[in-house]
Structures are given as structure tokens and as C-alpha cells.
Amino acid sequence: MSYGESRVYKKVEVIGTSEKSVEGAIQSAVDRAKSSLEKLSWFEVQEVRGHISDDGKVTEYQVVLKIAFELS
Amino acid sequence: MSYGESRVYKKVEVIGTSEKSVEGAIQSAVDRAKSSLEKLSWFEVQEVRGHISDDGKVTEYQVVLKIAFELS
Amino acid sequence: MSYGESRVYKKVEVIGTSEKSVEGAIQSAVDRAKSSLEKLSWFEVQEVRGHISDDGKVTEYQVVLKIAFELS
Amino acid sequence: MSYGESRVYKKVEVIGTSEKSVEGAIQSAVDRAKSSLEKLSWFEVQEVRGHISDDGKVTEYQVVLKIAFELS
Amino acid sequence: MSYGESRVYKKVEVIGTSEKSVEGAIQSAVDRAKSSLEKLSWFEVQEVRGHISDDGKVTEYQVVLKIAFELS
Amino acid sequence: MSYGESRVYKKVEVIGTSEKSVEGAIQSAVDRAKSSLEKLSWFEVQEVRGHISDDGKVTEYQVVLKIAFELS
Amino acid sequence: MSYGESRVYKKVEVIGTSEKSVEGAIQSAVDRAKSSLEKLSWFEVQEVRGHISDDGKVTEYQVVLKIAFELS
Amino acid sequence: MSYGESRVYKKVEVIGTSEKSVEGAIQSAVDRAKSSLEKLSWFEVQEVRGHISDDGKVTEYQVVLKIAFELS
Amino acid sequence: MSYGESRVYKKVEVIGTSEKSVEGAIQSAVDRAKSSLEKLSWFEVQEVRGHISDDGKVTEYQVVLKIAFELS
Amino acid sequence: MSYGESRVYKKVEVIGTSEKSVEGAIQSAVDRAKSSLEKLSWFEVQEVRGHISDDGKVTEYQVVLKIAFELS
Amino acid sequence: MSYGESRVYKKVEVIGTSEKSVEGAIQSAVDRAKSSLEKLSWFEVQEVRGHISDDGKVTEYQVVLKIAFELS
Amino acid sequence: MSYGESRVYKKVEVIGTSEKSVEGAIQSAVDRAKSSLEKLSWFEVQEVRGHISDDGKVTEYQVVLKIAFELS
Numbered sequence: 001m002s003y004g005e006s007r008v009y010k011k012v013e014v015i016g017t018s019e020k021s022v023e024g025a026i027q028s029a030v031d032r033a034k035s036s037l038e039k040l041s042w043f044e045v046q047e048v049r050g051h052i053s054d055d056g057k058v059t060e061y062q063v064v065l066k067i068a069f070e071l072s
Numbered sequence: 073m074s075y076g077e078s079r080v081y082k083k084v085e086v087i088g089t090s091e092k093s094v095e096g097a098i099q100s101a102v103d104r105a106k107s108s109l110e111k112l113s114w115f116e117v118q119e120v121r122g123h124i125s126d127d128g129k130v131t132e133y134q135v136v137l138k139i140a141f142e143l144s
Numbered sequence: 145m146s147y148g149e150s151r152v153y154k155k156v157e158v159i160g161t162s163e164k165s166v167e168g169a170i171q172s173a174v175d176r177a178k179s180s181l182e183k184l185s186w187f188e189v190q191e192v193r194g195h196i197s198d199d200g201k202v203t204e205y206q207v208v209l210k211i212a213f214e215l216s
Numbered sequence: 217m218s219y220g221e222s223r224v225y226k227k228v229e230v231i232g233t234s235e236k237s238v239e240g241a242i243q244s245a246v247d248r249a250k251s252s253l254e255k256l257s258w259f260e261v262q263e264v265r266g267h268i269s270d271d272g273k274v275t276e277y278q279v280v281l282k283i284a285f286e287l288s
Numbered sequence: 289m290s291y292g293e294s295r296v297y298k299k300v301e302v303i304g305t306s307e308k309s310v311e312g313a314i315q316s317a318v319d320r321a322k323s324s325l326e327k328l329s330w331f332e333v334q335e336v337r338g339h340i341s342d343d344g345k346v347t348e349y350q351v352v353l354k355i356a357f358e359l360s
Numbered sequence: 361m362s363y364g365e366s367r368v369y370k371k372v373e374v375i376g377t378s379e380k381s382v383e384g385a386i387q388s389a390v391d392r393a394k395s396s397l398e399k400l401s402w403f404e405v406q407e408v409r410g411h412i413s414d415d416g417k418v419t420e421y422q423v424v425l426k427i428a429f430e431l432s
Numbered sequence: 433m434s435y436g437e438s439r440v441y442k443k444v445e446v447i448g449t450s451e452k453s454v455e456g457a458i459q460s461a462v463d464r465a466k467s468s469l470e471k472l473s474w475f476e477v478q479e480v481r482g483h484i485s486d487d488g489k490v491t492e493y494q495v496v497l498k499i500a501f502e503l504s
Numbered sequence: 505m506s507y508g509e510s511r512v513y514k515k516v517e518v519i520g521t522s523e524k525s526v527e528g529a530i531q532s533a534v535d536r537a538k539s540s541l542e543k544l545s546w547f548e549v550q551e552v553r554g555h556i557s558d559d560g561k562v563t564e565y566q567v568v569l570k571i572a573f574e575l576s
Numbered sequence: 577m578s579y580g581e582s583r584v585y586k587k588v589e590v591i592g593t594s595e596k597s598v599e600g601a602i603q604s605a606v607d608r609a610k611s612s613l614e615k616l617s618w619f620e621v622q623e624v625r626g627h628i629s630d631d632g633k634v635t636e637y638q639v640v641l642k643i644a645f646e647l648s
Numbered sequence: 649m650s651y652g653e654s655r656v657y658k659k660v661e662v663i664g665t666s667e668k669s670v671e672g673a674i675q676s677a678v679d680r681a682k683s684s685l686e687k688l689s690w691f692e693v694q695e696v697r698g699h700i701s702d703d704g705k706v707t708e709y710q711v712v713l714k715i716a717f718e719l720s
Numbered sequence: 721m722s723y724g725e726s727r728v729y730k731k732v733e734v735i736g737t738s739e740k741s742v743e744g745a746i747q748s749a750v751d752r753a754k755s756s757l758e759k760l761s762w763f764e765v766q767e768v769r770g771h772i773s774d775d776g777k778v779t780e781y782q783v784v785l786k787i788a789f790e791l792s
Numbered sequence: 793m794s795y796g797e798s799r800v801y802k803k804v805e806v807i808g809t810s811e812k813s814v815e816g817a818i819q820s821a822v823d824r825a826k827s828s829l830e831k832l833s834w835f836e837v838q839e840v841r842g843h844i845s846d847d848g849k850v851t852e853y854q855v856v857l858k859i860a861f862e863l864s
Contacts (some may be wrong), residue, residue, distance in 0.1 A: 005177075006160075006161055006162065006163075006172050007161050008158055008159065008160055008172060008173055009158065009159040010156065010157065010158050011157040011158070011159070011208075012082065012157075012848055013082065013083040013084075013085075013138070013157075014080060014081065014082050014083070014143075014625075015080065015081040015082075015083070015140070016078075016080055016157070017078055017079050017080070018078065019078075021194035021597075021599055021813075021815060022598060022599065023813055023814065023850070023853070026842070026850055027179070027849075027850050028078050028080060029080055030848060030850055031848060032080040032143055034848030038843040040848060041844060042841060043841065043842050043844060043850070044839065044840075044841045044843060045839070045840040045841065046619070047604055047620065048620075048621040049618060049619060049620045049621065050602070050618060050619050051617075051618055051643070052606055052616040052617060052618060052619060054615075055821075056606060056607060056609075056616060057606075058603050058606055058619070058819060061599070061836075063797075064083075064640030066157070067829055067844070069610070071158075071176055082155065085154065085155040085156075085157075085210070085214070086152060086153065086154050086155070087152065087153040087154075087155070088150075088152055089150055089151050090150065090151070091150075093237075093239055093309075094238060094239065094310060095309055095310065095346070095349070098338070098346055099346050100150050100152060100347075102340055102344060102345075103344060104152035104215055104258070105344075106344030108248040110195055112340040112344060113336060113339075113340060114337060114338060114339055114340060115336065115338050115340060115346070116336075116337045117335070117336040117337065117359055119260065119261070120260075121258060121259060121260045121261065122242070122258060122259050123257075123258055124246055124256040124257060124258060124259060126255075128246060128247060128249075128250030128256060129243075129246075130239070130242055130243050130246055130259070133239070136155075139340070143156075161788075162786070165525075165743055166526060166742060167525055167526065167562070167565070170554070170562055171561075171562050174556055174560060174561075174562055175560060176723065177560075178560030184556040184560060185556060186553060186554060186555055186556060187553065187554050187556060187562070188551065188552075188553045189551070189552040189553065191764065192567075192765040193763060193764045193765065194746070194760060194762060194763050195761075195762055196754075196760040196761060196762060196763060196787070198759075199573075200750060200751060200753075200754030200760060201747070201750075202743070202746055202747050202750055202763070205743070211556070216730055217409075220548055222520075222521055222522065222532050223530060224518060224519065224520055224536040225518065225519040226517065226518050226519075227517040227518070227519070227568075228293075228517075229370065229371040229372075229373075229426070230369065230370050230371070230431075230515075231367055231369040231370075231371070231428070232369065233367050233368070234366065237311055238310060238311065242368050244368060245368055248368040248431055250569065252411060259427075263314075263332065263333070263357040264333040265330060265331060265332045265333065265429065266314070266330060266331050266333075267330055268318055268322075268329060268330060268331060268355070270320075270327075272319060272322030272328060273315075273318075273538050274311070274314055274317060274318055274331070276317050277311070279550070280371075280413055282517070284519070285520075287536055293458050294448075294449055295449050296446060296447065296448055296449070296460060296461055296464035297446065297448075298444065298445065298446050299441065299445040299446070299447070299585065300445075300586065301445075301582060301587040301588075301642070302585065302586050302587070302647075303584065303585040303586075303644070304582075304584055305582055305584070306581050306582065316582050316584060317584055320584040320647055322456040333472075343637070344594075352587075354445070356447070359446075359464055362457070362544065363670065368572055372514065373515040373516075373517075373570070374512060374513065374514050374515070374575075375513040375514075375515070376510075377510055377512070378510065379510050381669075381671055382452065382454060382514055382670060382671065383453055383490070383493070386482070386490055387489075387490050388510050388512060389512055390484055390488060390489075390490055390552070391488060392512040393488075394484075394488030394649065395521065400483060400484040400488060401483075401484060402482060402483055402484060403481060403490070404479065404480075404481045405479070405480040405484050407480065407693070408692075408693040409690060409691060409692045410674070410690060410691050411689075411690055412688040412689060412690060412691060412715070414680060414687075416679060416681075416682030416688060417675070417678075418671070418674055418675050418678055418691070421671070424515075426469060430681055438592075438593055438594065438604050439593050440587065440590060440592055440593070440604060440605055440608040441591040442588065442590050442591075443588065443589040443590070443591070443640075443667070444589075445589075454667075454670060455670065455706070455709070457667055458706055459705075459706050462700055462704060462705075462706055463704060465704075466704030472700040472704060473698065473699075473700060474697060474698060474699055474700060475698050475700060476695065476697045477583065477695070477696040477697065477705070498589070499700070500591070502659075503590075503608055525741075526742060527740075527741055527742065527778070527781070530770070530778055531777070531778050534772055534776060534777075534778055535776060537776075538776030544771060544772040544776060545771075545772060546769060546770060546771055547769060547770050547772060547778070548767065548768075549767070549768040549769065551761045571772070577819070577836045596855060597813075597815055598814060617819050623836065624836075624837040625834060625835060625837065626802065626818070626834060626835050627833075628822055628832040628833060628835060628859070630810055630831075632822060632823060632825075632826030632832060633819075633822075634815070634818055634822055634835070637815070654736075654737055654738065654748050654754040655737050655746060656734060656735065656737070656749055657734065657735040658732065658733065658734050658735075659733040659734070659735070659784075660733075660775055660802065661733075661802065661803040661804075661805075661858070661862070662800060662801065662802050662803070662863075663800065663801040663802075663803070664798075664799070664800055665798055665799050666798065676798050676800060677800055680800035680863055683775075700763055712803075714733070716735070726808075726809055726810065726811075726820050727809050728806060728807065728808055728809070728820060728821055728824035729806065729807040730804065730805065730806050730807075731805040731806070731807070731856075733805075734803075786805070788807070791806075791824055
């Protein structure tokens with residue numbers, strides 16, 4: 001990539017989930033995006049949320065993120 | 073659905089319109105999304121706007137909303 | 145177009161780049177969107193950023209914008 | 217109206233009230249604006265609030281909105 | 289109530305739901321608050337969201353609101 | 361005033377200044393608004409800023425506020 | 433207090449009023465919170481508003497603030 | 505102008521348009537404001553938007569801005 | 577739980593701390609909330625902050641979060 | 649100073665404290681900035697916070713502000 | 721530069737001015753930053769403002785931006 | 793430290809990176825700040841972003857944070 005040549009990126013908003021961690025939820029969303037999009041480039045976290053089970057444990061992290069990829 | 077299994081959602085941003093009400097504009101956007109997407113799950117209102125006619129009547133509600141659906 | 149008939153719009157988020165100007169980066173993003181979408185209607189600037197080269201020149205404007213188009 | 221000719225709009229911020237609904241409060245604000253301004257064009261909702269009476273009923277919706285009109 | 293005497297209010301954040309409308313969800317939250325708090329005074333809408341059923345209908349409006357009441 | 365009757369308010373945005381204090385700057389803006397508007401009802405502070413003189417003293421508080429008044 | 437030991441704080445949102453000043457309204461809200469909560473620790477101002485009397489005087493400052501206290 | 509004397513400013517929100525550029529749209533709004541207001545002092549850009557024609561060209565920049573002027 | 581039946585949730589704002597991680601601070605806040613509230617349902621992260629010790633180590637993560645629970 | 653000549657300003661973010669008042673905390677931050685920076689020009693308040701002592705008194709106002717100065 | 725190696729960047733907030741254009745004001749701020757900082761990397765526009773002269777012309781664009789540079 | 797004595801803090805905005813985790817990126821930024829600044833006191837996370845490699849892995853977390861330190 002070199003700056004100054006005209007490139008165009010698109011951002012999509014996805015929500016990944018993980019039982020373990022914020023990082024796990026991010027990777028889970030990126031994995032899914034990877035399966036249908038090419039040239040993924042960066043992500044930006046929008047919100048971190050999660051589910052609490054009946055016994056008071058955080059059983060799921062939900063991360064809302066934007067994923068940017070280059071349009072070819 | 074059960075929490076803890078890895079799921080990924082996507083959000084799209086759409087604008088629905090209605091002559092009648094905010095709720096009508098939301099349903100209108102959801103109807104259109106339903107025609108091309110599966111597993112719609114929830115919506116989040118971003119903005120409520122509208123058109124005013126020459127005789128000072130609100131003739132259209134325009135609701136900007138995000139619609140989330142599960143990626144399979 | 146006439147107000148009061150139910151229409152639905154979608155917004156996509158894209159990033160255009162230009163060596164020259166903010167307006168150039170906007171047009172660049174719109175051009176790319178035009179190649180795959182119909183009925184583009186308006187855009188909204190979200191962020192203006194850019195790259196600075198080693199000799200301290202702004203060599204690229206990067207404009208994050210939302211582009212709205214009517215769903216038919 | 218045609219795009220590309222120079223037009224200028226002004227926005228004013230008003231608060232409409234209604235016993236019945238959000239839509240009623242919007243129309244109430246637009247009605248009042250109509251009585252002193254011409255060429256009203258669109259509105260944007262800023263806040264939705266309301267009054268609760270002593271017996272726990274929502275007796276008034278208060279909608280803060282911006283109303284835009286063309287300056288001639 | 290008269291202005292200038294020292295009063296203190298508290299706000300609590302609640303989420304009301306309704307099958308029908310935004311207004312219904314607001315009243316539902318206020319009703320519940322009324323059952324345990326006195327001197328409810330006003331509300332402020334924070335977010336409007338909702339659930340979409342499998343057949344693409346909005347089956348629930350969820351309104352996040354703050355409810356203010358006077359502390360005696 | 362009684363809730364439930366339809367009233368409409370307008371908000372204007374003004375900036376008051378004072379050598380002394382934030383409160384002084386607010387009152388200064390309200391005084392000026394009072395000279396041309398009737399039925400002033402409340403204000404909302406938007407920003408607090410100020411000028412610093414060459415010898416490092418805050419010589420002016422500038423408060424941006426919205427002033428609401430009832431339209432009759 | 434020592435950092436590193438697990439502590440949990442709660443924040444409540446209250447509105448204090450004063451005829452005199454922003455600081456007076458803050459102290460008024462803190463005084464009331466003190467009467468029912470222990471271990472108050474800090475506050476964060478959310479909004480500054482106020483009432484304007486018929487003769488154009490600011491007769492009440494209303495400060496919306498969050499008050500944090502340690503849960504034991 | 506000298507700091508420390510009590511001055512009061514008002515801000516109005518206007519939208520200027522231009523076929524050419526963001527700067528053109530700003531000047532267009534300022535020109536119109538100048539025709540009915542005195543002592544214009546500064547502007548603040550709130551939003552940059554625009555219209556896209558059927559053939560995918562940006563044919564109009566729309567800049568929402570606040571214009572401040574001193575009240576005499 | 578089934579959508580469409582009227583439910584009401586409340587959100588409280590708490591701050592959890594942990595020497596180890598963001599996730600630890602979240603769980604710590606949820607644990608404390610669990611000890612006095614029932615039917616905890618989800619959380620939303622508001623802010624991530626932390627303490628830095630004299631030797632430049634992050635010795636405490638502080639996570640401000642909202643915890644939602646169903647009112648019965 | 650005259651408009652139209654190219655000037656460049658820098659903003660730094662500082663937090664001033666005072667036992668007495670918001671204004672005192674602002675001046676305290678400006679005093680400290682003055683001791684190491686020249687040509688201080690204006691400030692913008694970002695946040696107002698404070699400490700509450702064990703007996704429920706506000707014993708410290710903490711004002712987060714940006715201070716701007718001209719680069720020569 | 722290669723991703724994955726630990727790098728640290730700093731952002732400073734500066735305001736550039738230009739008689740001509742938004743782009744001119746950005747380059748003016750970057751030029752000044754370049755004279756005292758190395759490895760400038762990117763900028764992010766925060767605000768666009770400007771001065772209006774007595775005869776209603778925009779005589780100065782003022783762009784508040786953050787400039788990021790790598791710390792070595 | 794004791795509250796009530798006048799102290800002044802400064803905040804700087806830095807971006808730390810890590811291949812591993814959000815916490816790693818925070819510590820990396822704090823480590824670098826520690827090498828040139830004294831009396832680091834706390835940090836506040838502003839944004840969490842990251843790089844995605846060609847094979848769809850998150851290879852770098854980038855955390856934008858503010859670091860506060862006491863000015864002596």
C-alpha cells in the first residue's frame with residue numbers, strides 16, 4: 001500500500017461474542033467477517049457488553065465493532 | 073439461542089418512512105430488511121426526523137435505525 | 145420522489161482518499177459506491193483525517209462518510 | 217426545488233407538548249412554528265421527555281426538536 | 289412546588305417494554321417505578337430499541353428512560 | 361401553568377460574559393435575553409470557556425447557554 | 433484505601449438546587465445523599481441548568497450530578 | 505473589543521449550500537446571514553453533508569453551521 | 577422469558593476494580609451487584625480507567641459499567 | 649493580533665483543584681500553566697468533578713480544562 | 721513500520737489557521753508541528769471554525785486537529 | 793496526597809500497541825510515558841482499535857488513552 005493513491009475502504013458493524021474475554025469476542029467477529037470479505041484491514045471497538053447468568057457469572061462478552069476492508 | 077456459544081451479528085443502518093407514526097416508519101424499514109435478510113433480531117433507533125408539507129403538516133416520519141441480524 | 149409514499153434507504157460507511165482535498169476524497173468514495181450501488185442519494189461526513197509524509201506534507205486526505213441510497 | 221442552486225436554510229429549536237403522543241407533540245411544535253415562519257421544510261427530534269402526574273400517569277409528552285425552513 | 293427552596297431529585301434508569309408503541313413502553317416503565325417510588329416527576333428517553341420476531345414483525349418496543357422523583 | 365395544555369417553547373443559544381464568575385456570565389446572558397424576549401423560563405449551560413490575559417489571569421468567563429421561553 | 437484491593441463503587445444520579453450558585457447546588461445534592469448513603473467519595477457534574485423568574489432573574493441553579501460511594 | 509466588558513453573543517444555526525466546495529457552502533450561509541444580521545463574528549461547522557446526482561456526482565455540498573454575532 | 581409480555585428492567589451504575597484485567601474488574605462489579613440484587617441480566621461498559629503506581633505499573637483496572645436486572 | 653495572518657495554537661489538557669469554587673480550580677490550573685508556557689490565550693472547561701470528605705462536605709473542586717496558547 | 725512490534729504514538733492538539741481553505745489551515749498546523757516534532761504520522765480534524773470580518777466575509781478558517789507522531 | 797491542597801495535573805494522549813491484549817497495549821503506553829514523565833497517576837481509555845493481518849488474525853491491539861500525571 002502506498003499513501004496518495006486513491007483507495008476506498010468500507011466499514012461494516014458486527015458483534016462478536018466470547019465466553020472468555022474481550023479479545024476473544026473481537027477475534028470471533030473478525031473470523032466471521034474474514035469468511036465472506038477480503039482485505040480486512042483494521043477494527044474499531046464501539047461497545048463492550050455482556051450477558052450475566054442466573055448465578056451471577058459473566059458468561060458472554062459481546063463486543064460491537066466496526067471492521068474496515070479495502071474495496072478493490 | 074443459548075449464551076456462551078459463539079454467535080456473530082451484523083448491524084445495518086436503514087431509514088424507514090411512514091405518513092402515520094414513528095412506529096410505522098420503524099416497521100416499514102424492518103419489512104424491507106426482512107425481504108433480503110434472514111434472522112433479523114433487534115433494532116435500535118438512531119434518529120427521528122420528518123418532512124413538513126407546505127401547509128405545515130408533518131406528512132412523513134423518517135426513522136434512522138440500525139437493524140441487527142445473526143450471521144449464520 | 146414524493147413524500148408520504150413509503151420509501152426505505154440504506155446507509156453504508158465508506159472512506160475515500162485524495163491527495164488534494166476533502167472534496168476530492170468525498171468524490172472518490174462516492175465514485176466507488178456508484179460502481180456497485182444504484183440510486184445514491186446523499187452523503188454525511190463522519191470524520192476528516194489524513195496522512196502526513198516524512199517531510200511534513202499532508203499527502204492524503206481520508207474522509208469517513210456515510211452514503212445513503214434508496215432500496216428499490 | 218433543484219439541487220445545485222444556492223439555497224440557505226435556518227434551524228430553530230422548539231419544544232412541543234401533547235397529552236397523547238410523541239407525534240402529537242411534534243405536530244404541536246410544527247403548528248406553532250407555521251404561524252410565524254414560512255417554508256417549513258423538515259424537523260429533527262433532539263429529545264423526548266415528559267411529565268408524570270401524582271398518580272403515576274404520563275400526562276404530557278415534551279419533544280425538543282429542530283425545525284428547518286428555507287430563507288428566501 | 290416553588291423555585292428557590294432547596295429541593296433534591298434523584299434519577300433512576302429503567303427500561304419499559306410494550307408490544308404496541310413507544311408511548312406504551314414509557315408508561316409501562318413509569319407504572320413499575322410508581323409501585324416503589326413516590327413523587328415521580330418527569331422522564332427523559334435515552335434510547336428506543338425493540339425486538340423483531342422470526343416473521344419480521346416488531347413485537348416489542350424497548351424504551352430506556354430516566355425517571356426523576358423528588359427526595360423528601 | 362398546568363401540564364397537559366398544549367404549550368410551545370423556543371430555545372435560543374446565547375453567550376454571556378463576566379469578569380467575575382460563571383454565575384455572572386449566566387445572569388448577563390439572561391439579562392440581555394430579557395430585554396427582547398418575554399416569558400423566559402429556564403436555561404441550560406452548554407459550554408464554559410474564558411479569556412486569559414497576558415499576565416495569566418482569567419479576566420473573562422464566557423458561558424454558552426440555551427435560554428428557553430414560552431411562545432404565546 | 434489502597435489500590436489493588438478489590439473495591440466496588442456505585443454511582444447515583446441526583447439533582448441539587450440552590451438560589452445562589454453552582455457550588456451551592458452541588459453541596460445541596462451531596463448533603464441529601466449523605467443523609468441516606470455512607471462512604472460518599474466523589475461527584476461528577478453532568479449538567480448545569482436553572483430557573484428564570486418572571487422578572488428575568490436566575491432564581492435557581494439546578495445541577496445534575498453523579499455521586500459515587502464505596503459499597504462495603 | 506476589549507475583554508472584561510460585558511458583551512453578549514447569539515448563535516443561529518443555518519445551512520449553506522454550494523456546488524463547488526465546503527468553503528463555498530460556508531460563505532453562502534454567511535452571506536445570507538449578513539443580509540439580516542449585524543456584527544457577525546465567527547462560525548462553527550456542525551455537519552458536512554451533500555447531494556449525489558443520478559450519475560454519481562456530488563452536485564451540492566450542504567454545511568450546517570452556527571453563526572455567532574454580538575447583540576448590541 | 578418471552579418477548580411481548582411486559583417486563584421492566586432497571587440499570588445501576590457501578591465501578592469494579594481488579595489488579596489483573598478489564599474482565600476481572602467487570603466480574604468484580606457483577607459479583608458485588610449479585611450479593612444484593614436478583615435477576616441480573618446484562619452489563620454495558622461505560623469507561624475503562626486505571627491506577628498507575630509510582631514505579632509505572634498499571635496496578636488497578638477500574639471499569640465503570642451499567643448492570644441491568646429485571647424488576648419483578 | 650490580526651485575523652488572516654497564519655497563527656498556530658496548541659491546547660493542553662490540565663486539571664486544577666480548589667477547596668472553594670469552580671472558578672478557583674480554573675485559576676489554579678491557569679496559574680500553573682502560566683509558569684511554564686507563554687502566550688496563554690483561552691480555556692475551555694471539559695469536566696467539573698470533586699472530592700467529598702467523610703463528613704459529607706465537598707472539600708475539593710476538580711476542573712478538567714483545555715488551555716490554549718499561541719505557538720511563536 | 722511493521723505491525724506487531726510495540727510502538728507508542730502521542731497525539732497533540734493544535735489549531736491551524738488559513739485565509740483560504742480548510743486544507744490550508746490543516747497544512748499550516750502540520751507545518752508548525754513539523755518544526756518541533758519528528759515522525760509526524762497522521763492528523764484527525766476535531767472542529768472547523770472561522771472568523772467573519774465586518775463586511776461579512778470569511779477571512780480565516782480555524783481548524784482544530786490532533787496530530788499523531790511516533791515516540792522513539 | 794491530601795485533598796484540599798492545590799494540586800495540578802496534566803493529561804497527555806498516547807497510543808500503545810500490543811500483539812496480545814488490550815491490557816498489554818495499555819501497559820506499553822504507560823511504560824513509554826514513564827520513561828519521560830514523573831508522577832504518573834492514572835489513565836483513561838479513549839478508544840480500542842487494532843490491525844487485522846492478511847490471514848484474518850488480530851495481530852495488534854491499539855489503545856488510545858489519556859495518561860494523567862501531577863505537575864510539581
